[in-house]
Every structure is written in C-alpha cells, then in structure tokens.
Amino acid sequence: MTYENLFELLQNRRSIRYFQDKPIDEKVVEKILASAVLAPSVANTQPWHFHVLQNPELKAKMMECSCYGNFVTGASTFVVVTCDKAAKAATESTIWNPREMEYSCAIAMHCVMLAATTLDIGSCWVSLHHGPSHNILKLPDHHVVIGGIMLGYMKEAEKLPSGDHQRKPLPESVTYYA
Numbered sequence: 001m002t003y004e005n006l007f008e009l010l011q012n013r014r015s016i017r018y019f020q021d022k023p024i025d026e027k028v029v030e031k032i033l034a035s036a037v038l039a040p041s042v043a044n045t046q047p048w049h050f051h052v053l054q055n056p057e058l059k060a061k062m063m064e065c066s067c068y069g070n071f072v073t074g075a076s077t078f079v080v081v082t083c084d085k086a087a088k089a090a091t092e093s094t095i096w097n098p099r100e101m102e103y104s105c106a107i108a109m110h111c112v113m114l115a116a117t118t119l120d121i122g123s124c125w126v127s128l129h130h131g132p133s134h135n136i137l138k139l140p141d142h143h144v145v146i147g148g149i150m151l152g153y154m155k156e157a158e159k160l161p162s163g164d165h166q167r168k169p170l171p172e173s174v175t176y177y178a
C-alpha cells in the first residue's frame with residue numbers, strides 16, 4: 001500500500017464557504033463521519049460527538065452562534081462537533097491533560113474535512129460561541145462545543161485559488177534542534 005496521494009489531498013483541501021443548493025446523501029455523510037472516528041484520541045477516549053444539522057431552521061439558529069459564519073445556511077449539512085468530557089479511556093490510562101480530549105475532537109474534524117475533499121465535497125470549519133450553540137442543541141453540561149463544519153457541494157467559483165489559503169514559508173514555522 002502506498003500513501004503518496006495523501007500529500008495531494010492535503011494540498012487540495014481548502015476552506016469552502018459557498019455551496020450549490022444540492023443535498024448530500026445520508027450515506028455520504030455517514031461515510032465521512034465513519035472516517036472521522038478513525039482519528040486518534042487521547043487514551044482512545046473517542047470523546048467526539050457529531051451533531052448533523054440539515055434542517056434549515058436549525059442551521060439558521062446555529063448561524064447566529066457562529067463567530068464568522070453568516071453563510072452557514074448555504075451549506076446543505078452543518079456538523080457541530082462536541083467533546084464529551086465524561087468519555088472514558090478505553091483502558092485504565094490516566095488522562096493527565098483533559099484538554100487533550102478537545103484536541104482529539106479537532107483532529108477528528110480535520111478527518112471530516114479531508115474525507116469530504118476526497119468525495120468532492122467542500123468544507124469549512126466554523127467557530128461557534130459555546131454557550132448559545134450548547135443551548136440550541138440542549139446539550140448536557142459535560143459536552144463542550146468544539147466547532148462546526150459546513151459541508152456541501154461547492155460552487156464553481158469556489159474552486160479557484162484564494163489568498164486565504166496561502167501558507168507562511170516553512171522555516172517560519174519550524175525549528176530544528178541539533
């Protein structure tokens with residue numbers, strides 16, 4: 001097995017914010033989420049929970065909770081990811097840094113975006129204000145809202161490169177130690 005296409009996938013994933021008015025089949029959403037749960041997690045706690053929103057009213061309410069996401073309703077599917085802080089380690093492992101459960105959810109969110117890209121579905125992480133989004137979904141206290149992901153078939157214009165996607169030169173982000 002070779003993995004060389006991963007580099008191409010990473011290069012091709014970009015945040016997509018404007019979508020066609022075309023629903024994503026339930027089975028396709030399921031395939032994407034089945035890929036997300038393959039993410040690593042601290043002590044294999046798998047603390048993520050994916051709330052799949054397709055109802056326009058619910059998506060509109062969630063848009064009001066977004067920090068910079070007044071386009072959320074344009075996406076056919078909006079997935080809110082929460083971290084279940086009560087999730088248990090798969091073994092007797094101690095979780096030294098509970099924040100790592102939240103990091104695990106963020107990794108799963110990256111998996112969602114990569115899996116969507118392979119299926120030609122656009123995606124974008126949307127920052128959510130925790131309190132209001134927590135209330136809308138009527139979540140228990142032990143769930144923390146990590147963020148949302150818009151999913152949808154992208155508009156043609158979105159396929160063009162955008163300046164937002166530029167990266168700093170690698171040396172600015174890396175330090176090597178002898």
Ligand SMILES: Cc1cc2nc3c(=O)[nH]c(=O)nc-3n(C[C@H](O)[C@H](O)[C@H](O)COP(=O)(O)O)c2cc1C
Pocket residue numbers: 013014015016017066067068069124125126127128147164165166
């Ligand atoms: C934690 C996180 C929060 C983000 N929040 C938003 C957001 O609220 N609205 C938005 O339009 N994009 C959001 N983004 C997308 C970033 O703006 C985007 O990833 C960045 O500009 C790099 O572009 P690229 O994803 O196309 O490579 C977020 C990304 C991350 C990882």
